[in-house]
Amino acid sequence: MIIQNEEIVxxxxxxxxxxxxxxxLARVIGLFSGRGYNIESLTxxxxxxREQLSRITIVTSGTPMVIEQIKAQLRRLVPVHKVSxxxxxxxxxxxxxxxxxxxxxxxxxxxxxxxxxIFRARVVDSTNESFVFEIVGATEKLDAFIKLMEPLGLVDxxxxxxxxxxxxxxxx
Amino acid sequence: MxxxxxxxxxxxxxxxxxQGVEVIFGYPGGAVLPLYDELFKxxxxxxxxxxxxxxxxxxxxxxxxxxxxxxxxxxxxxxGATNAVTGLLDAMCDSVPLVCLCGQVPTHLIGNDAFQExxxxxxxxxxxxxxxxxxxxxxxSRVVHEAFYVARTGRPGPVVIDLPKDVLVSKGxxxxxxxVKHKSYKPQLKGDLAAIEEAARLIAGAQRPIFYVGGGxxxxxPAACQLLTQFIHATGYPCTQTLMGLxxxxxxxxxxxxxxxxxxxYESNMAMHGCDVMICVGARFDDRxxxxxxxxxxxxxxxxxxxxxxxxxxxxAVDLAIIGDVAHVIEDMVKIWKARQLRPxxxxxxxxxxxxEQWRARDCLRFxxxxxxxxxxxxxxxxxxxxxxxxxxxxxxxxQHQMWAAQxxxxxxxxxxxxxxxxxxMGYGLPSAMxxxxxxxxxxxxxxxxxxxxxxxxxxxxxxxxxxxxVKIFILNNQYMxxxxxxxxxxxxxxxxxxxxxxxPDFVKLAEAYGAVGFRVDAVDxxxxxxxxxxxxxxxxxxxxRVDPSENCFPMIPSGAAHNEMLxxxxxxxxxxxxxxxxxxx
Ligand SMILES: Cc1ncc(C[n+]2csc(CCOP(=O)(O)OP(=O)(O)O)c2C)c(N)n1
Ligand SMILES: [Mg+2]
Numbered sequence: 001m002i003i004q005n006e007e008i009v010x011x012x013x014x015x016x017x018x019x020x021x022x023x024x025l026a027r028v029i030g031l032f033s034g035r036g037y038n039i040e041s042l043t044x045x046x047x048x049x050r051e052q053l054s055r056i057t058i059v060t061s062g063t064p065m066v067i068e069q070i071k072a073q074l075r076r077l078v079p080v081h082k083v084s085x086x087x088x089x090x091x092x093x094x095x096x097x098x099x100x101x102x103x104x105x106x107x108x109x110x111x112x113x114x115x116x117x118i119f120r121a122r123v124v125d126s127t128n129e130s131f132v133f134e135i136v137g138a139t140e141k142l143d144a145f146i147k148l149m150e151p152l153g154l155v156d157x158x159x160x161x162x163x164x165x166x167x168x169x170x171x172x
Numbered sequence: 173m174x175x176x177x178x179x180x181x182x183x184x185x186x187x188x189x190x191q192g193v194e195v196i197f198g199y200p201g202g203a204v205l206p207l208y209d210e211l212f213k214x215x216x217x218x219x220x221x222x223x224x225x226x227x228x229x230x231x232x233x234x235x236x237x238x239x240x241x242x243x244x245x246x247x248x249x250x251x252g253a254t255n256a257v258t259g260l261l262d263a264m265c266d267s268v269p270l271v272c273l274c275g276q277v278p279t280h281l282i283g284n285d286a287f288q289e290x291x292x293x294x295x296x297x298x299x300x301x302x303x304x305x306x307x308x309x310x311x312x313s314r315v316v317h318e319a320f321y322v323a324r325t326g327r328p329g330p331v332v333i334d335l336p337k338d339v340l341v342s343k344g345x346x347x348x349x350x351x352v353k354h355k356s357y358k359p360q361l362k363g364d365l366a367a368i369e370e371a372a373r374l375i376a377g378a379q380r381p382i383f384y385v386g387g388g389x390x391x392x393x394p395a396a397c398q399l400l401t402q403f404i405h406a407t408g409y410p411c412t413q414t415l416m417g418l419x420x421x422x423x424x425x426x427x428x429x430x431x432x433x434x435x436x437x438y439e440s441n442m443a444m445h446g447c448d449v450m451i452c453v454g455a456r457f458d459d460r461x462x463x464x465x466x467x468x469x470x471x472x473x474x475x476x477x478x479x480x481x482x483x484x485x486x487x488x489a490v491d492l493a494i495i496g497d498v499a500h501v502i503e504d505m506v507k508i509w510k511a512r513q514l515r516p517x518x519x520x521x522x523x524x525x526x527x528x529e530q531w532r533a534r535d536c537l538r539f540x541x542x543x544x545x546x547x548x549x550x551x552x553x554x555x556x557x558x559x560x561x562x563x564x565x566x567x568x569x570x571x572q573h574q575m576w577a578a579q580x581x582x583x584x585x586x587x588x589x590x591x592x593x594x595x596x597x598m599g600y601g602l603p604s605a606m607x608x609x610x611x612x613x614x615x616x617x618x619x620x621x622x623x624x625x626x627x628x629x630x631x632x633x634x635x636x637x638x639x640x641x642x643v644k645i646f647i648l649n650n651q652y653m654x655x656x657x658x659x660x661x662x663x664x665x666x667x668x669x670x671x672x673x674x675x676x677p678d679f680v681k682l683a684e685a686y687g688a689v690g691f692r693v694d695a696v697d698x699x700x701x702x703x704x705x706x707x708x709x710x711x712x713x714x715x716x717x718r719v720d721p722s723e724n725c726f727p728m729i730p731s732g733a734a735h736n737e738m739l740x741x742x743x744x745x746x747x748x749x750x751x752x753x754x755x756x757x758x
Contacts, residue, residue, distance in 0.1 A: 019356065022305065023297070023303075034298050065485055065489065068485055069482065072481045072484070076481070078301070078356065079356060081355070081356045
């Protein structure tokens with residue numbers, strides 16, 4: 001268990017399996033804010049209704065020492081069952097979903113549809129002067145899509161945050 | 173209706189009894205009246221009525237730290253719970269096992285800004301190891317049993333149970349502790365054998381080793397302290413202790429270098445700085461210990477034994493970590509040490525001790541004597557000499573007197589030293605001593621106090637009288653918030669802003685007003701007589717010991733400095749001004 005005191009800050013995706021009980025999310029968030037760690041994205045939902053377990057996915061960043069500390073602090077929380085660093089523990093897939101509202105008419109409206117097509121975004125709502133696109137993918141892909149929509153009448157964005165899972169047959 | 177149904181309050185009391193609780197420190201109020209009613213009807217659990225909820229928690233801490241048991245607290249909702257918060261964080265910082273029961277408004281009123289409602293679980297979440305809000309009486313027994321398990325297992329800490337009043341009066345079924353098993357919390361107790369083996373070899377191969385021993389060893393229990401002491405004796409290596417670790421290794425032992433850190437001894441800090449193998453056992457590289465991090469023990473291989481994985485590599489990167497309970501790890505270490513017939517490098521260790529003896533010869537704790545004023549260090553020395561054969565329990569408040577107690581009182585055994593280390597809570601010592609005295613009614617319990625700190629919980633004199641707890645309060649009265657004054661002298665051009673203890677009460681009369689005994693002493697030649705009189709009394713006693721107000725606590729690693737940049741005395745102060753980086757540190 002030797003950790004180099006490097007100063008290189010890297011982004012990590014951490015999956016946490018917790019008891020789905022009152023206050024558990026507050027514990028996790030409070031740990032991050034109280035100790036000055038940053039949260040780039042956070043998702044949470046119950047994943048095992050029988051065992052009443054929820055899964056929290058947090059994207060954070062820090063030096064190796066800070067990331068180790070974050071994981072150790074998370075494991076210290078009493079309702080935490082499992083903490084897995086998907087960034088270092090083998091390959092994983094991660095996805096995010098966004099709903100993107102674009103308002104406009106004429107050439108701008110047509111252009112937004114064209115770009116949505118290239119990004120495989122679906123239209124889930126439309127009026128004469130607006131679309132709501134649904135787009136799924138890596139965070140960077142969503143960033144790029146939203147940026148392209150800006151000059152075309154972007155008015156609203158809702159993102160889920162990252163959900164991630166390890167590749168292969170094994171559970172967390 | 174459940175068969176054999178009991179009220180929530182009955183369930184709580186039964187669960188406490190089954191958890192071995194003998195004493196609760198508490199204060200009543202509307203939300204906890206059902207519990208007080210049950211307390212009234214039984215005689216298995218003794219209730220100690222404090223005078224402020226903060227004191228209830230500190231008393232439970234003193235009880236827990238002097239017995240190794242879980243301390244138990246009972247407070248009402250709203251202000252009862254918020255008054256307890258400082259004590260809870262204190263217990264969190266010093267890893268003291270507590271269960272604190274808090275009243276709460278009935279479940280249907282939660283969130284309504286009801287009378288005496290506080291978001292207790294929200295407020296105490298960062299100050300507890302864990303907390304619970306029980307909304308259904310069906311969960312009540314499980315939660316109480318779990319709370320005790322969590323409080324005492326792994327790295328101990330305080331656990332809060334928030335109890336809405338309707339849950340206390342509704343009926344449910346009791347479940348015994350044997351049937352409750354925790355789903356997720358299972359701390360690792362046994363260390364990894366390969367790592368222990370590697371550690372043993374590193375220890376045997378050391379040329380300039382040091383054992384750096386902390387409160388985790390005390391928490392692991394007297395047996396762990398004994399095992400570790402035997403192992404350290406077998407190696408012949410030097411051992412330094414943290415403020416929390418005092419007593420884990422005998423303070424008067426020839427291998428003890430005394431305390432490490434900001435006000436630790438010169439030899440401890442120099443040895444930490446110059447060692448080649450550091451064996452940290454149940455300590456956490458706290459900032460009071462390390463001084464400037466980038467200059468901390470620069471050339472050593474560091475071994476860290478701790479039950480809490482989050483203590484590993486938190487501030488100081490270590491070379492070899494062993495996660496586990498000290499008692500288990502040292503037991504395995506000794507087995508390996510014997511089986512492999514490991515032996516220290518005698519020549520190197522002899523040379524290392526010669527170096528250490530040179531540092532020791534600086535006699536870093538010496539202080540000026542002569543004159544009629546009582547030097548605070550001298551007062552502690554006398555107190556030590558007169559009580560060392562009486563198995564005394566010592567608590568302190570926070571400030572210079574605390575550091576002098578740590579420096580000059582030698583602790584031979586664990587569980588005899590209670591001080592607020594991590595949080596540094598003024599007002600800790602008196603209620604803590606109260607809890608110690610409840611646990612050890614026939615023992616000598618002394619709160620080494622400061623005149624400012626004492627006033628933060630002096631209302632507890634009334635509790636001492638009510639329960640006949642003959643705690644001795646030995647105030648080193650320097651008429652200053654001495655530690656504040658010392659920092660102002662060092663860092664702020666001796667501008668003593670608000671650190672003078674103005675309008676002090678007459679402590680002798682104060683004691684008498686409560687029915688206790690008071691003495692004042694301000695001359696060296698009367699000190700022994702007053703200490704004797706204090707020790708003879710079977711009542712609570714306050715000694716107002718007037719000491720030299722200008723005395724500073726040395727040696728000292730100033731903020732932002734390294735272990736080898738200690739100030740040894742007043743003449744060093746001017747020669748080594750505090751760095752700009754040091755100015756922002758506390
Ligand atoms: C509750 C609390 N408030 C403030 C402080 C900051 N503080 C640390 S030591 C000290 C002065 C303590 O004075 P006294 O009790 O007389 O002890 P002395 O240093 O004079 O021995 C103060 C104010 C603290 N530690 N705790
Ligand atoms: Mg003072």
